[in-house]
Amino acid sequence: MRKAVAAVVASIVLVGCAATGVQVKDEQLSSLVPGQTTQEEVIAALGKPTNRIRNSDGSTTILYTYAEARTRASTFIPIVGLFAGGVDTNHSTAILRFDKEGKLIDHSMSEGEMGTATGVSVDAAPVQNQPRKQ
Numbered sequence: 001m002r003k004a005v006a007a008v009v010a011s012i013v014l015v016g017c018a019a020t021g022v023q024v025k026d027e028q029l030s031s032l033v034p035g036q037t038t039q040e041e042v043i044a045a046l047g048k049p050t051n052r053i054r055n056s057d058g059s060t061t062i063l064y065t066y067a068e069a070r071t072r073a074s075t076f077i078p079i080v081g082l083f084a085g086g087v088d089t090n091h092s093t094a095i096l097r098f099d100k101e102g103k104l105i106d107h108s109m110s111e112g113e114m115g116t117a118t119g120v121s122v123d124a125a126p127v128q129n130q131p132r133k134q
Helices: 002-015 026-030 039-046 080-084
Strands: 017-021 051-054 060-071 086-098 104-117
Touching: 026 104, 039 060, 039 086
Parallel strands: none
Antiparallel strands: 017 060, 051 060, 060 086, 086 104
């Protein structure tokens, strides 16, 4: 019995969280100086961006996107997981725009969170104004 409980706890710990992308903190963005900091300096400091956009005017926009998902503990409880399971996700995107010469124009940050339900009750009470597969 103890081995079974230990196996369930280990499963929750190992499967409970996942992260992807490059997380950029506000402090890192505040150290960048528009008109001075170059794209190469940003990449050296923050790492390879997750997206790079070459704009028609010759400027460049780079994005650092990060997402972290945590499985709700209720997902792993027999029977309860069928009705109350799910995943909670936090995400952020740092957006940096550079001119033709590779100098920083400006930067912005977006952050958000979502909850995803799993199990039998998913279609029972749809969330209003959210795209859903029909």
